[in-house]
Amino acid sequence: MSGETVVHQLRAVATCPVDQTLDIYDVTIETGRVIPVETILETVAALADREIFQEDLTVYLARELRCTVTTVGAHSGVRTTAKATHAVSRHKPKGA
Numbered sequence: 001m002s003g004e005t006v007v008h009q010l011r012a013v014a015t016c017p018v019d020q021t022l023d024i025y026d027v028t029i030e031t032g033r034v035i036p037v038e039t040i041l042e043t044v045a046a047l048a049d050r051e052i053f054q055e056d057l058t059v060y061l062a063r064e065l066r067c068t069v070t071t072v073g074a075h076s077g078v079r080t081t082a083k084a085t086h087a088v089s090r091h092k093p094k095g096a
Contacts, residue, residue, distance in 0.1 A: 006031050012044045012061075016075060017051040023073055025054060031067035040065065058082040 008029040016023050029040060043064050047057060054073050062069040062084035070083045 004032060006034070008035070008037070008040055010040070010044065012047060012057065012071070014047045014054075014057055015049070015051045017053060020051070021075075023054065023075055025057065025071040025073040027061065028070040029061070029065060029067055030070075031065070033067075035065055035067065054080055055082045059084040062086040 008031075010027050010029075012025045012027045014023055014025070015021070027044070029035070043061060047060070052060070054071055054075070058069050058071045061071075063086050066086050068083070068085040070081065072079065072081050074080070
């Protein structure tokens with residue numbers, strides 16, 4: 001995929017580590033490569049029972065999926081947007 005951007009949007013659920021309430025996040029995934037939807041769903045589902053802050057959830061998804069992730073959520077009346085990018089090397093490793 002040269003020069004293209006693919007955008008995936010979905011919802012993620014996680015538990016707040018402070019008060020154990022269920023938080024729902026709107027997640028936007030931006031990538032210049034193919035990420036199977038099944039992989040995205042599995043990665044997001046792995047967070048459903050975890051206590052995790054939104055910022056950490058965003059970084060986790062970006063790292064695991066090797067892409068840019070933006071999450072939007074509200075907790076205690078505060079709307080928060082978090083964004084994390086994981087750079088994907090376009091160079092072949094030595095010896096590859």
